[in-house]
Amino acid sequence: MLARGGATGFIPPDNRSLVATSLACLALLVAFLALADGLTRGYRLWTFESLRRDDAAAGRIKAPSILLAGPQGTTPTPWPGPPGEIYIVDFVYTRCPTVCAALGAEYTRMQALLDKRFGAHSPVRLVSIAFDRPHDTPAALAHYASDHRQNPALWLLGIPQSAAAQEDLLRTLGIVAIPDGLGGFTHNGAIHLIDAQGTVRAIHDLDQWPRALDQALAMSKGGHP
Template identity: 45%
Template structure:
């Protein structure tokens, strides 16, 4: 009898621990996918990009998200690699549509930023070719790569961006649009087909900035 009670107690403790871990991993049982978890974290202000040292398609150095000066732009950011034949091409098409919507409205403080997850292969010329393919206007849309692979990994880790080698020389990765202010705080995460919603929230954030 004592052994049975001990077994039952052990099972109860194990189930309680499992329930607690499940609640923690699913944000109180409210989110069941990884992207939902990231979206909820962004809504709480819990995602923050580190300062990013980048090089653009012209080979110029960029330093982004290291501060939040008044009047600085807000950014819609995606993570790509130029050899990607699938989701990155869809992201490029949607960013082009976003760019044209921005162009139609005249000057404003919203910028598009595509950051490479493969800086070893995504040289300035590769980024420039990708930009030409998607008709990127450098005044509105910057394509860039981290100046070191470690810096890129750190930025993705802090933002929860997944980029896993697929065994064929490419990557399996998130296909999301991230809304960041100039200080690097993430204000929203959107699927690439949700670019109109991402743009609307970016406009609102830019309008509310000092």
């Protein structure tokens, strides 16, 4: 290869150029590694969702307070609320035949557990926020509430009153819902634990609801079960 290069008149760079290039490449490598280290938080977190959950665990996400329109009328999000309260928040769309329906069933179970332990004055409350604006109508939400035996004292269900408020909430929390190609949505609307100040304290996968409930109880003024 070198002989071929020489045959075409290749003039090798002088030593000064090689040293300068080596140093520049080294500086570039160090800068790149530092950048990648920062972006992945120590080469641990490679996805947006893992970064989001890390932000939540560190209390870096603050949910805005918005108005929710639901079966019981228009009410604000429970945050800001009395100190010591924790809200278990999920994101649903009423046409969802799979995950949201299963999650609705889990919410029904959590509601029963909270009702049994605290009655109507639970320090842990459930919030389901719908996001499919064309389809999550008041009637659809009322039907969803009825299907899952929603108790308004323990479980708030509603859709953001305005599209702008919804956009603000979802963007702030880092929730992205995309069409799934089958008429529904795929989204990262896992179970969020939000405290009375509106700070997201933890995010759990949907199937980890028992752990989410335990953590919510531990963080609330009600203490660990």
